[in-house]
């Protein structure tokens with residue numbers, strides 16, 4: 001006849017298997033996490049009104065729009081983000097938080113509408129300015145086209 005100890009062992013074994021499966025499962029999820037926004041970006045996404053998420057760029061990525069987008073980027077954004085968007089300028093690096101690298105995957109994940117909102121409204125408590133006061137909607141959409149262009153070149 002089995003004593004108390006014997007009946008307990010398979011149960012303990014079973015429990016260990018479950019715990020290991022759980023940990024391995026979680027490790028798998030953690031690896032997937034690369035595709036998920038960083039906590040910092042999540043905070044920024046929270047400030048962007050939902051209705052902007054699905055706004056598509058009304059302008060085509062043609063030569064004229066891209067040329068104007070680039071010229072505007074060089075005039076108004078390169079000071080901090082650098083002409084290549086990588087944020088490696090002296091001023092960009094001296095800000096806290098520093099001016100972001102606009103070619104990173106996390107920036108690529110913003111929708112066009114979310115990028116529009118960031119450029120128009122700026123990012124609170126950071127050096128990222130709201131450009132709405134000195135930009136038309138079209139000028140901002142051209143900047144979004146330009147950002148997509150420099151991200152594609154990576």
Ligand code: HEC
Pocket residue numbers: 041044073076077078079080081095096097098099100101102106107115118119123126127128129131143
């Ligand atoms: C005075 C410096 C400065 C200028 C000029 C500037 N930015 Fe920024 N920008 C920043 C900083 C600083 C951040 C990072 C803010 C943060 O991480 O919270 C930022 C963040 C951003 C982001 C979001 C990046 C991310 O990782 O979430 C975008 C997009 C962006 N800027 C686009 C532009 C565009 C387009 C222009 C030109 C119209 C511009 N910025 C002009 C300083 C600047």
